[in-house]
Amino acid sequence: MQEQNPNHPRPLLGAEAFSGSGDPRRFIVNLIGILGFVAIVLASHSQHYSDFSVFFTAGNLVGSRVIEHLATVRAWQMNHHLLHGAFVYPFGFAWLYAGCKLLPIRLADVIMIAVNIVLAALLSQLLARRFQLQPALALLLTFAWTPVIITIIYGQTSILALLVVLAAWHALRHNNDFLAGVAIGFLFYKPTYALPFFAWSCVNQRWKISLGAVLWLPIWYLLGISATAGDIRWPLAWIQNLAGYHASDTHYNQAAFVGLPGILEHMGLPLFVVLPLVTTLFTILIVRTRAQPIEQTFMLTSALIPALTPHALGYDATLTLPALLTACLSTRTLPPRSFFLAYAIGLGWIFSNVIGFDMLSIPIFFTPFALMRPQGSLPASSVERAISKGGLHAEHL
Numbered sequence: 001m002q003e004q005n006p007n008h009p010r011p012l013l014g015a016e017a018f019s020g021s022g023d024p025r026r027f028i029v030n031l032i033g034i035l036g037f038v039a040i041v042l043a044s045h046s047q048h049y050s051d052f053s054v055f056f057t058a059g060n061l062v063g064s065r066v067i068e069h070l071a072t073v074r075a076w077q078m079n080h081h082l083l084h085g086a087f088v089y090p091f092g093f094a095w096l097y098a099g100c101k102l103l104p105i106r107l108a109d110v111i112m113i114a115v116n117i118v119l120a121a122l123l124s125q126l127l128a129r130r131f132q133l134q135p136a137l138a139l140l141l142t143f144a145w146t147p148v149i150i151t152i153i154y155g156q157t158s159i160l161a162l163l164v165v166l167a168a169w170h171a172l173r174h175n176n177d178f179l180a181g182v183a184i185g186f187l188f189y190k191p192t193y194a195l196p197f198f199a200w201s202c203v204n205q206r207w208k209i210s211l212g213a214v215l216w217l218p219i220w221y222l223l224g225i226s227a228t229a230g231d232i233r234w235p236l237a238w239i240q241n242l243a244g245y246h247a248s249d250t251h252y253n254q255a256a257f258v259g260l261p262g263i264l265e266h267m268g269l270p271l272f273v274v275l276p277l278v279t280t281l282f283t284i285l286i287v288r289t290r291a292q293p294i295e296q297t298f299m300l301t302s303a304l305i306p307a308l309t310p311h312a313l314g315y316d317a318t319l320t321l322p323a324l325l326t327a328c329l330s331t332r333t334l335p336p337r338s339f340f341l342a343y344a345i346g347l348g349w350i351f352s353n354v355i356g357f358d359m360l361s362i363p364i365f366f367t368p369f370a371l372m373r374p375q376g377s378l379p380a381s382s383v384e385r386a387i388s389k390g391g392l393h394a395e396h397l
Helices: 024-044 052-061 070-079 091-102 105-131 135-144 146-154 158-173 177-189 191-203 207-214 216-227 234-252 260-266 271-288 294-308 314-330 338-355 361-371 380-390
Strands: none
Touching: 052 070, 052 091, 052 105, 070 234, 091 105, 091 216, 105 135, 105 146, 105 158, 105 314, 135 146, 135 314, 135 338, 146 158, 146 314, 146 338, 158 177, 158 191, 158 294, 158 314, 177 191, 177 207, 177 216, 191 207, 191 271, 191 294, 207 216, 216 234, 234 260, 260 271, 260 294, 271 294, 294 314, 294 361, 314 338, 314 361, 338 361
16 A cells, blocks of 8 residues: 655545545546536426526517516416526626527526536635535535535526635735626626625725725626616616515515524514615625735625525525635644534425524624634644544644
């Protein structure tokens, strides 16, 4: 048996633990193939094509003013036997799905699932490099995180958003604030993702980040004009759609919300009370952590998005993954084994409609508060015990 080089850090967990050949590349291909097959089967048996029907509808209606009106959008969905749903993103984002005009819904859904699987695989390798994980382990941790699977099955965009967040994080670590801001600005395709990062940059007085982000606003505005056949007042229609959509969606998803605003509204608090409350809480948390390293507060902001923004559902918790790994493996503010517990609790999403509560809320609420603790706040003895029990190794902490 070949002896291990004592000067070489022992891996967190080798690919050979998951594959007979010990070849991580073969393992990755096999795992993606299995997941892809399962996802395609799920898609082919879907009667409503889940959330993707909303994006499919927007792709078919983009470039006309029909996309602005909820009644005509729902009529189009009814005529095509699709799940009724409103496209509440800024209308310019619908151009990303314009190719759906050429495809039947079943094929378009399968392609979207395949794209999300590829994006998730890319995400896993970026996490592997950042946290010094074996590629196979990073792949497993990514696909085992329930919100990632929810995103894939539902045809959502949270994996894409997290890739953009990691791009901003990478720019930030290389002292390129402006490029980090440009990445954040793309997230204005879903303002509940972009606005917290923009507020974070202002509180921390990182004005180059703020500038880079706002450069996207005229771009999204112009894309919205083209998406609505020249309507320069499209933001008014978009805001009106948001208002009309919010009440019905809050009732429909009352057991599926993972963020504090949705839970508080489910308990009976009106939105005009909830929004100032969570905005104040977010501001307090960001201000209190200004003294911490900027990368740590950036990840804190990413974790606060699903915890404190309106309409946060299971797939939005995809943004919590790097924050959870940061708390467990980089800042030592959580024991390393905590992410296994978070993964196990997250599986309770399956039973949210039965118990009337999404258990993903537990790790989503816990992770931001762990990141607020000073780096290395976990006692060394506790870290060592977690390492010895969990098979993790100190070289990677």
